[in-house]
Amino acid sequence: MSWLIFALIFWAGAWALNAWIARSRYHKLRAARVFVPVLFGVTLLILWEGLVRGLGVSPVILPPPSTVAETFAASTDTLWEDFQQTVFKGAMTGFAIGAVAAFGTAILIDRSAFLTRGLLPIGNFVAALPIVGIAPILVSWFGFDWQSKAAVVVVMVFFPILVNTVQGLRETDAMQRDLMRTYAASYVQTLIKLRLPAAMPFVFNGLKIATTLALIGAIVAEYFGSPTRGMGFRISTGVGSLDIDLVWAEIAVAALAGTVFYSLVAWLEKAVTFWHPSQRG
Amino acid sequence: MRSFLPVLTVLAVIVGLWYLAVGPMNIRVSLDQAERAGQVVTPEGSRVRQETSVWILMAKNPGQIALGYDLERPRLPTPVQVGQELWKTTGEMAMRGRAMSKRSLIYHGWITLQSTLWGFVLGTALGILGAVAIVYSRVMDMSLMPWAIISQTIPIVALAPMIIVLSSQLGIEGRGVPKAIISAYLCYFPVLVGMVKGLRSPAISQLDLLQTYNATGLQAFLKLRLPSSVPYLFTSLKVGIAAALVGTIVGELPTGAISGLGARILIGDQFGTPLSIWAALLAAAILAGILVTVLDVLQRVTLKRMGMSA
Numbered sequence: 396m397s398w399l400i401f402a403l404i405f406w407a408g409a410w411a412l413n414a415w416i417a418r419s420r421y422h423k424l425r426a427a428r429v430f431v432p433v434l435f436g437v438t439l440l441i442l443w444e445g446l447v448r449g450l451g452v453s454p455v456i457l458p459p460p461s462t463v464a465e466t467f468a469a470s471t472d473t474l475w476e477d478f479q480q481t482v483f484k485g486a487m488t489g490f491a492i493g494a495v496a497a498f499g500t501a502i503l504i505d506r507s508a509f510l511t512r513g514l515l516p517i518g519n520f521v522a523a524l525p526i527v528g529i530a531p532i533l534v535s536w537f538g539f540d541w542q543s544k545a546a547v548v549v550v551m552v553f554f555p556i557l558v559n560t561v562q563g564l565r566e567t568d569a570m571q572r573d574l575m576r577t578y579a580a581s582y583v584q585t586l587i588k589l590r591l592p593a594a595m596p597f598v599f600n601g602l603k604i605a606t607t608l609a610l611i612g613a614i615v616a617e618y619f620g621s622p623t624r625g626m627g628f629r630i631s632t633g634v635g636s637l638d639i640d641l642v643w644a645e646i647a648v649a650a651l652a653g654t655v656f657y658s659l660v661a662w663l664e665k666a667v668t669f670w671h672p673s674q675r676g
Numbered sequence: 677m678r679s680f681l682p683v684l685t686v687l688a689v690i691v692g693l694w695y696l697a698v699g700p701m702n703i704r705v706s707l708d709q710a711e712r713a714g715q716v717v718t719p720e721g722s723r724v725r726q727e728t729s730v731w732i733l734m735a736k737n738p739g740q741i742a743l744g745y746d747l748e749r750p751r752l753p754t755p756v757q758v759g760q761e762l763w764k765t766t767g768e769m770a771m772r773g774r775a776m777s778k779r780s781l782i783y784h785g786w787i788t789l790q791s792t793l794w795g796f797v798l799g800t801a802l803g804i805l806g807a808v809a810i811v812y813s814r815v816m817d818m819s820l821m822p823w824a825i826i827s828q829t830i831p832i833v834a835l836a837p838m839i840i841v842l843s844s845q846l847g848i849e850g851r852g853v854p855k856a857i858i859s860a861y862l863c864y865f866p867v868l869v870g871m872v873k874g875l876r877s878p879a880i881s882q883l884d885l886l887q888t889y890n891a892t893g894l895q896a897f898l899k900l901r902l903p904s905s906v907p908y909l910f911t912s913l914k915v916g917i918a919a920a921l922v923g924t925i926v927g928e929l930p931t932g933a934i935s936g937l938g939a940r941i942l943i944g945d946q947f948g949t950p951l952s953i954w955a956a957l958l959a960a961a962i963l964a965g966i967l968v969t970v971l972d973v974l975q976r977v978t979l980k981r982m983g984m985s986a
Binding site for chain 1: 678679681682683684685686687690751813814815817818819820821822823826828829830831832833834835837838841842845846915918921922925926929937938941942944945950953954956957960961964965968
């Protein structure tokens with residue numbers, strides 16, 4: 396009971412503090428912008444801990460975060476092995492292949508206005524489809540190991556990146572292209588010096604969407620058969636054998652991996668498109 | 677309409693490539709089948725053929741390539757086969773009055789559609805409420821917005837089995853609720869982001885005008901902010917419903933569900949009937965197309981009646 400009361404008091408206190416910061420004149424400071432969401436997240440964790448302990452929820456249903464953290468610390472070897480299998484071999488490889496393929500296809504297709512007009516609606520439609528469904532088919536084609544996971548990821552990330560890149564390549568206006576013509580720039584020069592840089596905000600938009608898709612694809616594909624390692628494998632067997640602590644630890648790893656992967660791409664975007672208005676604000 | 681011909685061309689190219697791929701993809705299966713039927717194929721024995729490349733196999737057995745286009749369990753079915761399978765499990769069953777039989781994709785599509793719509797409603801409501809809170813309260817903006825973004829970088833599929841275990845432990849019968857939760861999770865984010873943008877879209881001068889009218893905050897919300905957010909709302913609803921469908925299917929895939937399009941894919945995988953997987957995939961694609969189109973039409977009608985059509 397004391398846990399419950401503590402959690403509720405902490406919640407109220409944290410909320411009051413956050414509200415005070417947001418109303419004070421410090422709210423524009425960078426420190427405040429970081430502190431407020433972090434405190435919000437910590438509050439959620441403490442509420443979770445307090446509710447689970449205070450209400451006596453069975454750890455088989457929902458373990459408190461402290462138990463998950465203990466399991467996490469105790470099984471770093473397993474988690475690391477799974478992480479390598481799923482994120483490095485499955486998701487990253489597939490992401491790289493898919494991104495390069497989509498980028499190349501976009502540049503090829505961009506040469507024909509006819510094909511671009513035909514491909515954009517189809518690409519947009521396919522990007523909205525539940526492509527994860529092909530996971531079992533690709534697993535039966537490419538076998539149980541990471542190759543099939545990478546294949547699922549390739550198909551899933553291909554269309555969002557393709558559509559965004561094609562759209563980005565159309566971003567330059569006639570004035571800019573005319574200027575390049577007056578410089579007697581060749582197609583390749585125009586592409587590299589004008590159109591690709593102009594397309595970069597769009598490309599990164601696609602890449603950012605694709606980061607989450609890549610992890611989803613790699614994990615779902617593992618539900619359909621994998622060697623005895625990998626995050627999806629551990630989660631599906633963990634649920635079956637009621638190893639719920641370990642499942643939550645894997646979820647934490649997946650969440651961390653997703654966030655870090657996304658931040659990496661966002662950081663790269665900042666470095667590449669530093670000139671764009673959305674990055675200067 | 678201008679892009680009708682190009683779209684058709686690209687579609688034709690895709691179907692053409694698909695047909696070309698069917699030959700090499702299925703050559704091993706069709707050679708195995710031909711050998712079992714007593715025909716002479718080179719080289720003999722499927723173990724030997726595993727080590728030969730498909731192109732050599734095709735060159736040595738040109739007579740068996742055609743077999744690959746009409747297999748019962750192909751590695752890659754032809755588009756026509758998929759279409760036939762889809763018709764067999766939808767239209768044909770409906771004509772025999774068994775549209776809601778457990779073998780019919782109409783039934784499974786209906787199950788999936790229900791969860792999708794529930795998740796969509798839930799996610800949209802959460803997204804709109806969150807957006808209102810974010811626009812009107814700076815604490816919410818500062819604490820909620822970063823977490824909303826982080827929540828989307830977390831692969832929800834990792835959570836899917838847990839959500840299903842949790843809700844069954846809490847005594848929630850059936851799989852409808854957990855599936856709806858998963859699809860709401862995927863669906864709320866685009867709505868939230870779009871609505872925040874939309875609710876903030878009125879210019880300062882417009883808000884000032886309402887001030888001079890002595891309008892209350894509620895009036896400003898109902899008469900200015902809400903109407904001007906509608907175009908943003910519809911755009912994000914279209915993204916959201918597609919995401920909700922993905923969420924439902926993801927919720928059905930890894931969890932041993934027995935009904936729904938995702939479950940058809942799972943069962944097709946377990947029983948080794950690729951045609952039913954492909955048919956379910958096609959049905960899911962058609963469902964996604966219908967949902968997005970319906971919202972698109974709604975958007976056009978609504979914006980036209982509001983005098984906002986572009």
